[in-house]
Amino acid sequence: MDYSLSEKEQKLWERAKAFTLEHITPHAHELEKKNEFPKEVVQKAFEAGLMNLHIPTEAGGPGLSLLSETFVSEATGYGCAGLATTIMCNNLAFTPLVVGATTEQLKKYVEPLITGKEPKFGAFCLTERGAGSDAGAVATRAVRDGDEYIINGVKCYTTNGPQASLFTVFASTQPELKTKGLSCFMVPKSKATKVGHIENKMGQKNSIQSEIIFEDARIPKDCLVGKEGDGFRIAMTTLDKTRAGIAAIATGVAQRAVDEAAKFANIRHQFGQSIGRFQGISFMLADMGARAAAARQLTRYAAWMADQGIRNSKDSAYAKFLASDAAMQNATDAVQIMGGYGYLEEYPVEKLMRDAKLLQIYEGTNQIQRLVAGSNILRESANLDTGFHVKYSGRDAPVM
Numbered sequence: 001m002d003y004s005l006s007e008k009e010q011k012l013w014e015r016a017k018a019f020t021l022e023h024i025t026p027h028a029h030e031l032e033k034k035n036e037f038p039k040e041v042v043q044k045a046f047e048a049g050l051m052n053l054h055i056p057t058e059a060g061g062p063g064l065s066l067l068s069e070t071f072v073s074e075a076t077g078y079g080c081a082g083l084a085t086t087i088m089c090n091n092l093a094f095t096p097l098v099v100g101a102t103t104e105q106l107k108k109y110v111e112p113l114i115t116g117k118e119p120k121f122g123a124f125c126l127t128e129r130g131a132g133s134d135a136g137a138v139a140t141r142a143v144r145d146g147d148e149y150i151i152n153g154v155k156c157y158t159t160n161g162p163q164a165s166l167f168t169v170f171a172s173t174q175p176e177l178k179t180k181g182l183s184c185f186m187v188p189k190s191k192a193t194k195v196g197h198i199e200n201k202m203g204q205k206n207s208i209q210s211e212i213i214f215e216d217a218r219i220p221k222d223c224l225v226g227k228e229g230d231g232f233r234i235a236m237t238t239l240d241k242t243r244a245g246i247a248a249i250a251t252g253v254a255q256r257a258v259d260e261a262a263k264f265a266n267i268r269h270q271f272g273q274s275i276g277r278f279q280g281i282s283f284m285l286a287d288m289g290a291r292a293a294a295a296r297q298l299t300r301y302a303a304w305m306a307d308q309g310i311r312n313s314k315d316s317a318y319a320k321f322l323a324s325d326a327a328m329q330n331a332t333d334a335v336q337i338m339g340g341y342g343y344l345e346e347y348p349v350e351k352l353m354r355d356a357k358l359l360q361i362y363e364g365t366n367q368i369q370r371l372v373a374g375s376n377i378l379r380e381s382a383n384l385d386t387g388f389h390v391k392y393s394g395r396d397a398p399v400m
């Protein structure tokens, strides 16, 4: 395992941290009160070269590694998880295309979106009201009609949906086959793609989600990504990669909670001393620091595996649930350490707590991550020799 960064990646990491300090952290609270798409910050992030990092050079992108993407997600997530989600959402929208589309398709449909003067957005459309964790229940249909497909259905929770120029849509071409009948399509914005209900959220208000309604949306047959029936595989391969990005945002939140709580613990005095000198507080800070560090290591390992072409389903699931649980626990502990001040909007940590909760839900809930990790562990253990062999321990007892 080698995490060393190239000079280019090191500069990107520094640039992302400097960008967060100047453009994200000082404005995040004010921006979330507006509850609208943070256009200006996103424009600046685009100009700073912090978006679309994974698009291959053949399609006009920088072709950076997933590991370097996690550095940008951690840095921006430290400032505001909502803004980080908005800025990094093209990763989720375009990764299925990087995974399954041809270079010609990427050049035709993605390159024009990432090479202009202004940021353009894609949106990942998998979830429906009746199909959340159970992707096989997708009801959106794609029907072949000559040289076209016709798409009908309603997606929900679509991040950057109202802003998107291109939708990556998972629709069923053979509903009776469930997940095996799912196919992946690129659907350009048109009169047949409509923005529905805008979701109102508890946190991460600096990212916007909506329903997207497809009403007889006709697309050329070259908008099919891979083959019919490849959709589920493409979606799962995508999530194995992008979950490291969510884990990186979570690591940023977990670290921010440590830093804000520690700063406060140094300056807040009660009983004639700083509260940080009470062992009850410093032990909490130690646990919080360890959680953030563990989240960072698992996240980088999962990303590094993907970059090496090593299957990382189990490790990206570990990273996603451990890092987002760390973010939630650290944010809650930071509120506790700051006492009444922790609960006030004027201070930084109540927002961390609201923002962190979503990290345990989107891109697959943490129960689903545990399901993925658990089933991988069971599969791997089937042929595992631990060196301990029970030959006979009673009638009908298992022989290991």
Ligand SMILES: Cc1cc2nc3c(=O)[nH]c(=O)nc-3n(C[C@H](O)[C@H](O)[C@H](O)COP(=O)(O)OP(=O)(O)OC[C@H]3O[C@@H](n4cnc5c(N)ncnc54)[C@H](O)[C@@H]3O)c2cc1C
Residues within 6 Å of the ligand: 123, 124, 125, 126, 127, 131, 132, 133, 134, 156, 157, 158, 159, 160, 201, 209, 358, 361, 362, 363, 364, 365, 366, 367, 368, 371
């Ligand atoms: C702010 C936000 C942004 C999002 N962005 C996008 C996006 O851009 N594109 C997109 O397609 N989707 C997006 N989503 C959808 C998100 O991925 C889903 O909300 C998530 O996968 C869970 O689906 P659900 O909400 O329908 O919950 P459900 O699947 O109904 O789950 C409800 C509860 O049951 C549990 N559960 C379900 N199945 C099992 C099981 N087998 N074992 C144990 N527990 C189980 C879940 O863990 C959860 O606790 C977003 C969601 C939110 C809230």
